[in-house]
Amino acid sequence: MKISIITPIYNEEGNIKQLFDEIAIALIGYDYEIIGVNDGSSDNSDKILNNLAKTSPNIKAIHMAGNFGQTAAISCGIEHSTGDIIILIDSDLENDPSDIIKILKKMEEGYGVVSGWRKNRWGNQMITRKIPSFIANRLISRIAGLKLNDYGCTLKAYKKDIIAGVPLYGEMHRFIPAYAASRGVKVGEVEVNFRPRKSGKSNYGMWRIFKVILDLIVVKFLNKYIARPMHFFGGVGFIIFFLGVLSGVVSVALKISGIRDFVSTPLPIFTALLVMVGVQLIAMGVVAEMIMRTYFESRGKKPYQIKEKINL
Known part of the structure; x- marks a missing residue:
């Protein structure tokens, strides 16, 4: 050996x-x-x-x-x-x-x-x-x-x-x-x-921690969802939908309680937008990772x- x-x-x-x-x-x-x-x-x-x-x-x-x-x-x-x-x-x-x-x-x-x-x-x-x-x-x-x-x-x-x-x-x-x-x-x-x-x-350094987290997401995707991408992206879509519903419920609660009107604060929309953009960027990163792997492996690079x- x-x-x-x-x-x-x-x-x-x-x-x-x-x-x-x-x-x-x-x-x-x-x-x-x-x-x-x-x-x-x-x-x-x-x-x-x-x-x-x-x-x-x-x-x-x-x-x-x-x-x-x-x-x-x-x-x-x-x-x-x-x-x-x-x-x-x-x-x-x-x-x-x-x-x-x-x-x-x-x-x-x-x-x-x-x-x-x-x-x-x-x-x-x-x-x-x-x-x-x-x-x-x-x-x-x-x-x-x-x-x-x-x-x-x-x-x-x-x-x-x-x-x-x-x-x-x-x-x-x-x-x-x-x-x-x-x-x-x-x-x-x-x-x-x-x-x-x-x-x-x-x-x-600290930057390596963030790179490790991103790679961990990719590893999870590769291990569990590589053959079922709809389960992954569908799950993310459901989370976004749930957050949207939750934001709507909070907005209605604020309206009914008389604390805030729908248009008096941009916070619910702003929060929902940030969450959706963040999730979309992560999803795009996974797709880009798969494209990169295909490029390297198909050409033997x-x-x-x-x-x-x-x-x-």
Whole structure:
């Protein structure tokens, strides 16, 4: 059994060597390869990655032609992997490579996907971090249809035949377990260590949260409504209709009570308009996502371009 470790890299010059060294120590006795995908870094990550690739045939280097995002880098690594099991790990050293063995042992229990759970990630930050994280993961679990405690943990393992055919766009790499579970794959979760970043700065910002939410909507659509679009759009239409009726009831109540006349306040119409426009934009986003997927897949195009490959 061969293991492919894939790590997307973006401006991680201070972390790459230690990460690769720790992975090599953790996987002593295993047949493995490490694929570092440089996603258009502007620091010396490319040079460090090249030097590491020259020291061992187990280390593969891929340099993207620009910054295409974490999901595109992961997709690129998967397509160039040769292992039977694919393991994803962040390059910022927040994931502990020694946990790879724990994940592999869980895979031996018959799981097709195993996800890491950074249980003690936020320490005593109960109000500002733990509770919001708990709520977010419960919400995502509810919508995605698979309960996981830590959807945001990059450290995950997949059987190659499960992940190979999954099209990845946007921020969808984090939802692969839900996608796999919807197709009958057994998904497990293990507690893993979390280490605070020591070098470089985080590439995660508030904007990524909104992108994750939008991608979650698309995943839900793909898992449940792809063959029944009328159920999806009809459901949205019903919600809009219900809101319209509710707005009308409130307007009538205000009229009967003598508080406001129908034309004395634009609030009911304004609220209904905002809700309808928002829902329509989300629906349009889903349709655009499907068009984009059809375009890429029908033409065999990739959401990235490669500039250079070493040991591949």
